[in-house]
Amino acid sequence: MKKVFATIICFIIATAVAISASAAGLDANKQKVLDALKEKVTANGKTYSVPADLITQAENYLKRDDVTITADQADAIVEQIEAAAEIVKKAGVSTAAELSAAEKTALLEKINAAAEVVNLTVSVDSAKGKITVLSGNELVASDEGAIKFTGVDVSYLVVLAASVVALLTGCYVAARRMRLFSR
Amino acid sequence: MIRRNFIKKGAMVYLYLPLLLCTIGYIIMYIVLYPIVRPVLSSMNLIISENKPDYSSKITSIFKDEDAGFLDSETVNEKDVVMPTYGTHYARLEISSVSIKTDLYFGDSTAVLKKGVGQYIGSSIPGYGKPLLIGGHNISAFRALQHVKKGDTVVITTNYGVYKYEITGTKVADHRDKKAYDLSQEKEQLILYTCYPFNKLGLTSKRYFVYADKVSGPRIVSAPAV
Numbered sequence: 001m002k003k004v005f006a007t008i009i010c011f012i013i014a015t016a017v018a019i020s021a022s023a024a025g026l027d028a029n030k031q032k033v034l035d036a037l038k039e040k041v042t043a044n045g046k047t048y049s050v051p052a053d054l055i056t057q058a059e060n061y062l063k064r065d066d067v068t069i070t071a072d073q074a075d076a077i078v079e080q081i082e083a084a085a086e087i088v089k090k091a092g093v094s095t096a097a098e099l100s101a102a103e104k105t106a107l108l109e110k111i112n113a114a115a116e117v118v119n120l121t122v123s124v125d126s127a128k129g130k131i132t133v134l135s136g137n138e139l140v141a142s143d144e145g146a147i148k149f150t151g152v153d154v155s156y157l158v159v160l161a162a163s164v165v166a167l168l169t170g171c172y173v174a175a176r177r178m179r180l181f182s183r
Numbered sequence: 184m185i186r187r188n189f190i191k192k193g194a195m196v197y198l199y200l201p202l203l204l205c206t207i208g209y210i211i212m213y214i215v216l217y218p219i220v221r222p223v224l225s226s227m228n229l230i231i232s233e234n235k236p237d238y239s240s241k242i243t244s245i246f247k248d249e250d251a252g253f254l255d256s257e258t259v260n261e262k263d264v265v266m267p268t269y270g271t272h273y274a275r276l277e278i279s280s281v282s283i284k285t286d287l288y289f290g291d292s293t294a295v296l297k298k299g300v301g302q303y304i305g306s307s308i309p310g311y312g313k314p315l316l317i318g319g320h321n322i323s324a325f326r327a328l329q330h331v332k333k334g335d336t337v338v339i340t341t342n343y344g345v346y347k348y349e350i351t352g353t354k355v356a357d358h359r360d361k362k363a364y365d366l367s368q369e370k371e372q373l374i375l376y377t378c379y380p381f382n383k384l385g386l387t388s389k390r391y392f393v394y395a396d397k398v399s400g401p402r403i404v405s406a407p408a409v
Contacts, residue, residue: 025261025262025405026405052305052366052367053303053306053366054305056304056305056306056307056313056366057304057305059307060266060304060308063261063266064266064268065265065266138268138269138270139269139270139304140269141304142304145358145359146303146305146306146316146364146366147318147358147359147364147376147390148291148296148301148303148318149358149378149386150296150318150319150320150321150325150376150377150390151320151322151378151383151384151385151387152320152321152322152385159227164205164206164209167205168198168201168202168205171197171198171201172197172198175197175198180197
């Protein structure tokens with residue numbers, strides 16, 4: 001009887017250890033998604049791939065312990081990634097900018113569908129052509145440039161200073177009209 | 184002569200004195216009403232600023248000074264590493280030769296850069312053997328970056344290890360010049376940058392880049408995929 005209990009306890013401990021180990025880093029499901037993102041597409045003699053910094057953003061997100069992806073979810077995401085790759089392949093263009101409006105819309109639909117699987121939202125700034133992926137209010141990924149503005153933004157101070165100067169100029173003009181300078 | 188004195192007096196009474204009082208009054212009002220004025224300024228900033236909207240008003244920290252670099256080994260298991268979320272303070276960056284000591288955040292939003300230096304989320308955290316791209320303001324955290332020399336040491340202290348990098352060079356480049364940083368390389372190169380020139384106020388298109396190669400620090404080892 002003791003041996004039976006010992007065997008059961010050992011099995012439970014072994015299973016628990018296996019589960020906690022898979023929680024950290026990239027498990028098989030996360031790795032599957034990442035591999036699909038890293039896949040290169042070749043069409044008309046040209047090879048396309050997702051930029052390294054965007055893959056790293058995805059990798060950094062997937063490495064988080066609070067992000068879990070089931071096998072079904074991984075399959076659904078990979079399906080959308082492959083469909084997106086097919087759109088690029090058929091288009092046969094050199095850059096994303098060369099894609100037609102219809103192709104861009106179709107591509108965005110695939111990105112949205114892939115994001116929805118893991119409750120992420122994709123927002124598009126059509127004016128700047130930038131895509132942002134959010135988890136709630138938290139930024140997960142963005143195709144905005146890597147280099148940010150690290151100087152001092154004095155634009156609002158300039159506006160305030162201009163307002164003060166305009167006000168004083170107004171006072172001066174009013175004083176001149178009222179002949180306050182020539183008593 | 185009398186008219187000239189009147190003009191001088193008039194200028195003093197109606198121009199210089201109001202200007203002085205206006206300036207003093209503005210400063211006092213700014214200090215007193217700052218909590219009320221701040222949202223207005225933020226709204227103005229949203230309209231006129233070229234910066235992207237700030238998604239991360241919440242700043243959290245996972246960095247604990249007492250735990251800093253507790254693992255002094257050649258490797259560290261990935262399960263001992265907590266992957267930071269956007270806007271999280273996860274490490275400390277020091278360049279003792281130029282007295283830089285600042286908090287390192289994961290993410291480089293406007294809010295983050297007001298508090299310390301921020302890492303681009305498209306680059307890896309220390310230990311993965313991949314490049315790190317970190318930016319900081321040229322009037323605060325990275326003001327002294329202009330004085331670094333080849334051979335100086337940059338230290339990044341995390342909860343899982345202490346990483347040392349040796350500066351190999353500097354460069355001034357346009358912020359759109361992607362050749363200034365290679366994020367696809369399979370080498371742990373630390374790339375620091377700030378706005379250039381250092382003494383110019385406002386938003387500039389040039390950046391001052393500092394490059395450093397990893398000298399020591401534990402390598403993060405992945406657990407086998409299950």
